[in-house]
Every structure is written in C-alpha cells, then in structure tokens.
Amino acid sequence: MTVPRKLHIGMSLAPTWLSGDAWRRADSGVEGLYGGDFYVDIARRAEAAKLDFAFLPDSLFLNTGLIETGMGLGSLDPTVLQAFVARATEKIGLLSTASTTFYPPYIVARQIQSLNWLSKGRAGWNIVTALDGNANFGLTDMPSPEERYARAAEFAEVVQLLWQSYPADALKLDRESGQFADPSRVKPIDFSGRFFDVKGPLNVPRYGKAPVPLVQAGASNAGRAFASSVADAIFASTPDKAAAAELRADLRARAEGHGRRGDDIRLLPGLSLFLAPSRSEAREMFAETNARLSRERGIATVREMTGLDLSDWAAGRNVTAADLPPPPEKVRSRTHAQLLRRMIERDSPAVQDLLRRPEVVGSAHWQVVGTVDDAVEQIRDWAGSGAIDGFVAFPGGSTGVVELFLEGVVPELSRLGLFRTDYSGSTFFDHLKED
Ligand SMILES: Cc1cc2nc3c(=O)[nH]c(=O)nc-3n(C[C@H](O)[C@H](O)[C@H](O)COP(=O)(O)O)c2cc1C
Structure with missing residues (x-):
C-alpha cells in the first residue's frame, strides 16, 4: 500500500471570514481588525491544528471605492503584524508579503530576516509583483508584467545574496576572546544589475541555517518562469482541478529545467471555504455574505x-x-x-x-460551499489526483467557518493520513520539507 503524501496547509490571517457582509455579524469581532490580538487568536488556533503557516497577503493602496462596505484592501503592515504574532506562537510558519515592484530589496531582506529572528526561524516571504499602487510610489503607470518580473528576479537574487552576506556562524559572541563577530565571514555583495546597485552586507546576521521559504503568486508565463527558478511554493488561483493539475505539472517540469527537483516546488492553491452543518445553510451563508x-x-x-x-x-x-x-x-x-x-x-x-463565479467575485480561487465532509472529499480528490501539494485556506462567511475548518476539516485530513498530527520540526522550512 502506498502511503499518501502529506499535504502542506496554510491559512489566511487576513480576515476573509469578514469579507462581503460577514463583518456585520454580531460575533464577527471586526472591532479588533486594526489591533494584534484578533490575529493572535486565529494564529494560535491554526497552530493548535498544526498548520504549516499563517499567511498575510498585502497591497500598498486603499481602494476608496470599496471602503463604504468593506476593508477596501486596507490592512496593517503584514511583516509588523507577523512579528506580533510571532511572540504569541511557537511553531507555525509566518508568511508575510512584500512587493518587489515598490520596495527596495535591502529593506525587504532586513525585515524578513528580522521576522526570522523574532520567530526563531519561522519567517517566509511571499513575493508579489503587485497589482496596483503605483500612484503611491511616484509611478504614473504600473510597469508592464515583463518589467515587473525582470525586476522581481533581480530583487530575489539580491535578497538572497544579502541573507548570505552575514552568515549565522559569523556571529561569535565570544566573551572570553572579546570577538563579537568574525569580519572575514561578513562580505559585501557588490551587486550591480539592471535595477539595483547594492553594496551590502546586510546589517542583520542570518538566523540559523534553515532557508527562509520563498512563495510566489502569479501564474502567467513570466510568473511561472520566475517562480520555478526560486520559489519553494506557489500560491495560486486554480478554480478547478484541471487548472491545478496543469499548473503543478508545468511548474515541476520548469523547476527540473532549472536543475531543481520537481518536489522542490509545491503548488498550494487558495481554497475559499463557506462551511456549515448542511449544504443549504452553507449556500445561504454564501448568498447572505455576498x-x-x-x-x-x-x-x-x-x-x-x-x-x-x-x-x-x-x-x-x-x-x-x-x-x-x-x-x-x-x-x-x-x-x-x-x-x-x-x-x-x-x-x-x-x-x-x-x-457569481469565483473567477469574478472570489480571486478565482478553488471554492467549496458545503459541509465539512464536502470539503474533505474535494481535498482528498484533488490530492489523490496529483493536482496539489497542499492549499492555503480562506475561510469565508463567518468566524464559525474558521472553527469548522480548523476543528473539523483539518483533523479529518490528519485521520485520513493526509496531514500531520504534530510538528516534527520548528522552522517554517522544516514544515515544508516534511513528506
Ligand atoms: C493567487 C494570487 C495572489 C496574489 N496576491 C497578491 C498580493 O497579496 N499582493 C499583491 O500585491 N499582488 C498579489 N498578486 C499579484 C501577483 O503578484 C502579480 O503581480 C499578478 O498576478 C500579475 O502577474 P501575472 O501576470 O503572472 O498574473 C497575486 C496574484 C495571484 C495569482
């Protein structure tokens, strides 16, 4: 009998369960949105379910056309917020998002490595080339996707070089000899490219030896080419199983073309969940929310x-x-x-x-509107067909859906042998590399 491979599961900490009209429910807790405790509570519950990571997407603009009725893509800064969550959790990976179109790479390298220290090796970077926000950064237009991906590739290279520029074991802290760090191990990167000139080294040493997982979102041809060269996981929009299977097979083949193993790149589509005790209640909640x-x-x-x-x-x-x-x-x-x-x-x-289709209203994510069993069945089906390596859950409709997912769907996946029952390592990378 073949033992099924374990899935890698992340969950959005961006409160998708408050989207649409769900924030208006009496028990939504929406007042906590711009504080830290709201997120800590969810992250702790996700950790109790042994998820690989808690995820925060990001954008750098406010959609004022949407704030009459909802968040309008506004949020706390994801890396600052993950640092707050780090303090209250111990094992779960903390995936933050930073745009390669608007930030300088030195800042991102430093912020994510800082999060890595504060969380003891649990930081991850979701690399986005961004969809909008140019007007906040002195750009009349968004650069073309080709330009954005060319910049992203150079950006990711610089960040990785900076992370290597001050290795963990260069930090000596030797009281006896008085040596704080070994300067011969701390090297400038002297990077000069099309977009960036960065001397380095980074002013924060690297935490430990485990790599910081890189996640990428964007699945056009250029997006796939970039992702397959560097990313440990792809966060994707795949509304149906065939789209996921195609993307996964393509990314694996491309990764092999870059001299990597197919298994080095994991396809984790977004999974939007509207769950209730019965299908009709779930459908009603979906309709009410939207x-x-x-x-x-x-x-x-x-x-x-x-x-x-x-x-x-x-x-x-x-x-x-x-x-x-x-x-x-x-x-x-x-x-x-x-x-x-x-x-x-x-x-x-x-x-x-x-x-009403997810391609129009729901970021084109895979969607289950139904019971816990419906969700488990679909996940089992997609996993069994080799369409996915895991997924990123986006509970929708009410906070009750967060509970049904973490206390209903996930334990059942564990019972079926499709998900871990406990963590075996302590860094984000440890979780991702478990089979
Ligand atoms: C599933 C998914 C999630 C994304 N999440 C974000 C995000 O959180 N913030 C952001 O600025 N852009 C996000 N993007 C945008 C991508 O980074 C990229 O800029 C966009 O998809 C254009 O690339 P493409 O031509 O490969 O689709 C996301 C894209 C996808 C497909």
Missing part, C-alpha cells in the same frame, strides 16, 4: 479582465467564447484574466451565474 456585491462591480470586473461589456445584457443570456473580444492589452493580473476567459470558453455561463 448579497450587496453589486451587479455593477461584477460587470466592471468582467470588462476590465476580458474587454466584454455586459451592462445591457439580460441576466439569462449565455456568454460564449464567440462573445469574447481579443484580450485587452493591459490587465491588472493576466493570471486572473486567463482563468476567467477559460471558464467562459468552457462553460458558456448565463450572465447571472457568471457574475
């Missing part, structure tokens, strides 16, 4: 991603491949635009259904 999601916003999303304007279309009319104009030259995320086109080409959905 009740105020305006038709206009959905139509604007479809227009932005495909160029198709559905404003005058009847709700019951089907949208087919033939209706799609040539893809717009500029979209915020080609990954999301391609997933939406693919779904329309495959399913020809009616307008009213299209506007």
Whole structure:
C-alpha cells in the first residue's frame, strides 16, 4: 500500500471570514481588525491544528471605492503584524508579503530576516509583483508584467545574496576572546544589475541555517518562469482541478529545467471555504455574505479582465467564447484574466451565474460551499489526483467557518493520513520539507 503524501496547509490571517457582509455579524469581532490580538487568536488556533503557516497577503493602496462596505484592501503592515504574532506562537510558519515592484530589496531582506529572528526561524516571504499602487510610489503607470518580473528576479537574487552576506556562524559572541563577530565571514555583495546597485552586507546576521521559504503568486508565463527558478511554493488561483493539475505539472517540469527537483516546488492553491452543518445553510451563508456585491462591480470586473461589456445584457443570456473580444492589452493580473476567459470558453455561463463565479467575485480561487465532509472529499480528490501539494485556506462567511475548518476539516485530513498530527520540526522550512 502506498502511503499518501502529506499535504502542506496554510491559512489566511487576513480576515476573509469578514469579507462581503460577514463583518456585520454580531460575533464577527471586526472591532479588533486594526489591533494584534484578533490575529493572535486565529494564529494560535491554526497552530493548535498544526498548520504549516499563517499567511498575510498585502497591497500598498486603499481602494476608496470599496471602503463604504468593506476593508477596501486596507490592512496593517503584514511583516509588523507577523512579528506580533510571532511572540504569541511557537511553531507555525509566518508568511508575510512584500512587493518587489515598490520596495527596495535591502529593506525587504532586513525585515524578513528580522521576522526570522523574532520567530526563531519561522519567517517566509511571499513575493508579489503587485497589482496596483503605483500612484503611491511616484509611478504614473504600473510597469508592464515583463518589467515587473525582470525586476522581481533581480530583487530575489539580491535578497538572497544579502541573507548570505552575514552568515549565522559569523556571529561569535565570544566573551572570553572579546570577538563579537568574525569580519572575514561578513562580505559585501557588490551587486550591480539592471535595477539595483547594492553594496551590502546586510546589517542583520542570518538566523540559523534553515532557508527562509520563498512563495510566489502569479501564474502567467513570466510568473511561472520566475517562480520555478526560486520559489519553494506557489500560491495560486486554480478554480478547478484541471487548472491545478496543469499548473503543478508545468511548474515541476520548469523547476527540473532549472536543475531543481520537481518536489522542490509545491503548488498550494487558495481554497475559499463557506462551511456549515448542511449544504443549504452553507449556500445561504454564501448568498447572505455576498448579497450587496453589486451587479455593477461584477460587470466592471468582467470588462476590465476580458474587454466584454455586459451592462445591457439580460441576466439569462449565455456568454460564449464567440462573445469574447481579443484580450485587452493591459490587465491588472493576466493570471486572473486567463482563468476567467477559460471558464467562459468552457462553460458558456448565463450572465447571472457568471457574475457569481469565483473567477469574478472570489480571486478565482478553488471554492467549496458545503459541509465539512464536502470539503474533505474535494481535498482528498484533488490530492489523490496529483493536482496539489497542499492549499492555503480562506475561510469565508463567518468566524464559525474558521472553527469548522480548523476543528473539523483539518483533523479529518490528519485521520485520513493526509496531514500531520504534530510538528516534527520548528522552522517554517522544516514544515515544508516534511513528506
Ligand atoms: C493567487 C494570487 C495572489 C496574489 N496576491 C497578491 C498580493 O497579496 N499582493 C499583491 O500585491 N499582488 C498579489 N498578486 C499579484 C501577483 O503578484 C502579480 O503581480 C499578478 O498576478 C500579475 O502577474 P501575472 O501576470 O503572472 O498574473 C497575486 C496574484 C495571484 C495569482
């Protein structure tokens, strides 16, 4: 009998369970949103379930069109917040997000390595090339995706060189001899590239020997090329199993092309969960949560991603491949635009259904609206088909869903042999490399 490989599971600490109208529930705890305890509570529960990591995405702009009804992509700084969470947890990996388009690499190298010290080896870096925010950084436009990925590749190289520039064992702290650090082991990096000139070394030594896991999000051709060269894991949007299987196989082949092992890169799609004791309750919660999601916003999303304007279309009319104009030259995320086109080409959905699909309302994530058993069954199916190496959970609808996931879905996955029952190591990298 073959022993199933263990999944790697992360959970969003960004409170997706308060999205839509869910924050208006009496027990939502929304008042804690801009404090630390709210996140510590969730992270501790995720640690009790032995998850690989708690994850914070990020953006560097406020969408003022959305703040009348929700967070509008505003949040506390993720690395500062993870440092707060680090103090109250012991084992769980802490994945923060930093944009390679807007930050300088020296700052990111220092912040993530600082988090690594504060958490004793539990920091991870989610590398994003960002979707928006240029106006906050003196840029009239977002640089093209090619430009952003070229910069990201150089950025990641600089960060890794900086992390090597002051090795852990260069720090001596030898009271007897009076040697604090061995200067012969601390080297400048003298990096000069297309985007960055960085002398180094970093002014923080490296914590321990375990690598800081690198995670990447963005699955266009350029995104895959970049991710397969450096990332330990890919955070992806794969609304269906075939999309995940294709992406996983492609990333593994590309990683091998870079002289890495296929197993060095783990595909962890986002999994949006609306869970309740019965399917009808779950569907009701999903509908209630998204009740105020305006038709206009959905139509604007479809227009932005495909160029198709559905404003005058009847709700019951089907949208087919033939209706799609040539893809717009500029979209915020080609990954999301391609997933939406693919779904329309495959399913020809009616307008009213299209506007409720995860590709339009839910970042195109894999979605389960149902019971704990439904979620377990789907995860088992995707894992058994070799479509995923794990996933990043995004509970939605209510705080109760966080509980159903951590105390219902995860223990059942452990019982089935698909997930660990305890941590065997203490760093984020230890968790990721467990089979
Ligand atoms: C699943 C997923 C999650 C992402 N998360 C973030 C994020 O937290 N912050 C951010 O600025 N950009 C985020 N992005 C944007 C990507 O970093 C990238 O800029 C964008 O997808 C364009 O790259 P692409 O052409 O490869 O899709 C995300 C993209 C994907 C697909």
